[in-house]
Amino acid sequence: MAYMWITGLTIFLTQILTLLVSECRAKVPAIIVFGDSSVDSGNNNFISTVAKSNFAPYGRDFPGGYATGRFCNGRLPTDYLSEAFGLKQSIPAYLDPMYSIQDFATGVCFASAGSGYDNATADVLGVIPLWQELENYKDYQRELEIFLGAEQEKEIITEALYIMSLGTNDFLENYYAIPGRRSQFTIQQYQDFLIGLAEDFVEQLYALGARKLSLTGLPPMGCLPLERATNFMHPDSCAKEYNDLALEFNGKLEQLVAKLNNELSGMKVLFANPYDLLLQLITAPSLYGFENAEVGCCGSGTFEMGIMCTPDHPLTCTDADKYVFWDAFHLTDRANQIISSYLFKDLKSNFL
Numbered sequence: 140m141a142y143m144w145i146t147g148l149t150i151f152l153t154q155i156l157t158l159l160v161s162e163c164r165a166k167v168p169a170i171i172v173f174g175d176s177s178v179d180s181g182n183n184n185f186i187s188t189v190a191k192s193n194f195a196p197y198g199r200d201f202p203g204g205y206a207t208g209r210f211c212n213g214r215l216p217t218d219y220l221s222e223a224f225g226l227k228q229s230i231p232a233y234l235d236p237m238y239s240i241q242d243f244a245t246g247v248c249f250a251s252a253g254s255g256y257d258n259a260t261a262d263v264l265g266v267i268p269l270w271q272e273l274e275n276y277k278d279y280q281r282e283l284e285i286f287l288g289a290e291q292e293k294e295i296i297t298e299a300l301y302i303m304s305l306g307t308n309d310f311l312e313n314y315y316a317i318p319g320r321r322s323q324f325t326i327q328q329y330q331d332f333l334i335g336l337a338e339d340f341v342e343q344l345y346a347l348g349a350r351k352l353s354l355t356g357l358p359p360m361g362c363l364p365l366e367r368a369t370n371f372m373h374p375d376s377c378a379k380e381y382n383d384l385a386l387e388f389n390g391k392l393e394q395l396v397a398k399l400n401n402e403l404s405g406m407k408v409l410f411a412n413p414y415d416l417l418l419q420l421i422t423a424p425s426l427y428g429f430e431n432a433e434v435g436c437c438g439s440g441t442f443e444m445g446i447m448c449t450p451d452h453p454l455t456c457t458d459a460d461k462y463v464f465w466d467a468f469h470l471t472d473r474a475n476q477i478i479s480s481y482l483f484k485d486l487k488s489n490f491l
């Protein structure tokens with residue numbers, strides 16, 4: 140009797156242990172990224188566009204010190220998130236021939252600097268539109284299935300964390316910069332148009348098997364150095380109109396996220412909102428050890444980005460860790476790290 144009891148107990152304990160081990164195993168086997176320069180890890184290097192950054196001083200603080208095509212001196216928030224989830228320390232770009240499906244199996248980036256929700260936004264600089272990012276993702280699924288077999292492929296597709304980070308360009312590079320969309324839509328209508336496109340995109344991702352999604356909100360766009368420098372009403376201060384717009388659009392995104400969580404059964408969508416933290420970095424930089432949050436490190440810091448941010452610009456700062464912005468439009472490695480550790484808390488509790 141005692142023997143049987145012990146055997147029964149052993150089996151029971153073994154079952155519990157097996158359950159615990161499988162529960163503890165990382166439930167995010169890969170991170171899959173869509174969006175714009177906030178998360179593009181180098182896809183634009185391989186297309187014909189001026190929206191590139193695969194030259195010095197970009198990448199000077201990246202592991203190895205070389206320019207990858209990231210619009211940053213170092214790593215992007217998605218790279219830091221990948222590391223935080225116990226995956227690679229940086230997420231490779233899908234179009235980069237240096238990497239293969241073996242690398243992409245634990246993380247892949249389809250994002251393209253200069254892109255947006257709106258096809259017309261990608262057209263401005265001839266970059267990869269969002270629908271094409273999705274087509275590339277479909278190719279990825281097929282390659283992954285060949286590489287791992289259908290069962291393991293499905294597991295990765297289902298358990299992966301999908302990150303979308305875009306929208307700033309739809310407003311700043313498209314709506315307010317060139318006439319097309321402004322003659323068709325009021326700003327209210329344009330926001331709703333973009334929300335509709337975001338919804339379509341998430342539904343397509345869902346139909347393709349995605350179940351864990353982080354949808355990133357807009358930053359305080361009016362505080363980007365370029366927008367400050369061109370704020371003729373109040374020189375050098377944040378453009379309030381653009382910050383208000385970002386807040387309003389984020390409210391709509393948050394509503395969309397609630398709707399998607401209701402409608403897409405089995406899918407969890409998280410609204411990742413860096414707005415408040417970023418505004419705090421910008422308004423109280425010294426609290427975070429920054430010395431400058433008004434201009435970028437590169438060049439004069441007011442307008443240079445991409446090819447304007449040249450290797451030997453005499454004004455480029457020496458220590459980018461003291462700056463919130465790396466160029467006139469993009470954050471430094473250190474700011475990205477702070478943002479990502481903030482976002483990771485929510486992601487971890489929802490997806491791990």
Ligand SMILES: *[C@@H]1O[C@H](CO)[C@@H](O)[C@H](O)[C@H]1NC(C)=O
Nearest residue numbers: 257258259268269270271336
């Ligand atoms: C964007 O372009 C793609 C490819 O041409 C097309 O299928 C899609 O309908 C377009 N989206 C919109 C909203 O026009």
